[in-house]
Amino acid sequence: MGSSSKVVRPEEVLDSLKNDGTIDALRMKIIAQLKANEDMKKNTMMMVEQSKVLNTPGAEKKTKRELFDALRQELENPVVEKASKAVWDLILDHDRLGKEITDTVEKVYNRLSGIDMMLPPPSTSGSYQVRERNMSVDGGEKSKEMDTSEPSSSSRKRSYADIITKVAGDVPNGGATNQHDESEGNHK
Template sequence: MGSSVITPEDVLETLMNDGTIDAMRLKIINQLKANGELKSNAIKMMEQSKVLNTPGAEKQTKRELFDALRQELEGPVLEKASKSVWELILDQNGLGKEISETVERVFCQLSGEDPPLFPPSSNETQLEKEKKTPSSSKKRSFSDVSKEGVHIHANESADGSAISDNVTTSLSPHPRK
């Protein structure tokens, strides 16, 4: 498999076939169930429901109430749940990190590469190193550069020879289209 191109679809198919997607889905569901803020928000929405607070609501059947509540609250409740799911998926310290590492591991298995392709970078450990190393010219990690963008005004080249003061190199995390 060494020279073939591994596509995202290949990785996804592997994750689906080995049960990883189902396991991740279950973890997300369990974390949503444990989210007290999400629960209290849904309860608050129910308590403030026009359907339940309308005179005569107690005379409706359970099915009629359920259908009316669903029509009223389904959108707002699902929107809040969706935001919570994205927070879980993008969390680089929890489930999001696990997802990234799992995808990378599967990609490496399929391509015959040795993991990790992208060594973990920790801004905290980088800061600790900078504190311990007293230096006027601190190096920035690639993750710092890609997050912030860097503008370098060069006065000397690597070999020490002078170059123009108006040379500017700009790295930006958002390429122009």
């Protein structure tokens, strides 16, 4: 096999994922799973019920807007913190959504770098998983060869792990912040 794969920057992978709608689709899946998270719902309801704002004498005399603003000031950080942790748990779950994210990013990385064009056509014998494992081993060895053969670290080919870390880091709270911003607009 020739070394016809090109160097792919994390920004290129992220741009491709944004442009083809993958980021939005993943964000929607994350939001749906957060909304379905019963522990998050129960925890948030418990925090509201135990709120100092609602349990202070005279709270019943305040307007809904005053109560909402005070509740938001009291509970926004702890609720967003828990939601952020739940989002990262989803993203890093290697059995479900995290695996889907990793597989999707890997496919885009392979397509952009030309690796998928260099792979032999799928054979009728052998399992898909065995072929996938063999491809990742071959790709890892090729990446190591390219890393050691190029003299400057700035022109070094980025590993798939570098790309996935960059992409995961560029998606703030997996869309939780956007959901918050939207709900904020609904209450004003």
